[in-house]
Amino acid sequence: MIINNEHFNLHQIADSGQAFRFYPHKEGYILIANHEAVYIREDEGVSFKTEQASVWSNYFDLDKDYKIIADYFIQKDAYLKEAVTFGRGIRILKQDPFEMIVTFIISANNNIKRITSAIEKLCQRYGDELNTIDGIKCYDFPRPEQLYDLSIEDFRDLGVGYRDRYLFLLIEDIKAGFDCYKLVSLNDSELKAALLRLKGVGEKVANCIMLFGYYRIDGFPIDTWIKKVLIQAYDLEEKALKEFAENYFSKYGGIAQQYLFYYGRYNL
DNA sequence: GTCCAGGCTCTTT
């Protein structure tokens, strides 16, 4: 599979904080998603080998024209123009809902390195073994059933700290009938309400899950980084951020958030 | 040693 697109930069996507299973390898990355491990690299274009091109095409949101969205933001204000130009190769990945719920419960008040490490342990211990790449064993993200027998201590042993209980309760909810794959049919507010019922899921984590796991690209997750960006760029009070973000970025709020997040991490 | 990380829950005003 070969991708040639001005709005597709592998390093930017891997480093945008939405996915935690891009492992730097040689000149590119080992990427695990869609129950498959691929070696993906970028020189002239982005390329990797797979038997399921349409699945990956969907994963990378290739049917969407990011130029239209980028141009819209570029003409909106000078700060957005900077941010979009800086991270023009960013896209929103369509990731697995269960994986996103677990990942972003772990992410709360945590740092990216530790999040990555906990997820890697989780996959190695409880996920299916997939294909190898250059002799490296790769493991799928576990399905919910593969975590049914874990104790709170088993979760704690992944290095997730006090979030162990939230993960344990998530699995209990699933055993009791909660099915995150059925939530795709809900509208935005219904989906958010369903996610907020989970322990360890608040406003910000719910927005991330909706954006990266359910492709609800109008939501705008507000975290510590984005707070700094918005306050500086738009001279806002902290309590005004939420309303501003919901109105100002229109139906592409989630994509704007990714541009600003990526830009802010390097330029603040 | 102290502070902080893609916040949330629970308690107190």
Next chain:
DNA sequence: AAAGAGCATGGA
């Protein structure tokens, strides 16, 4: 409704 304490863990 709003504000504050506490929270596991590892790295800076």
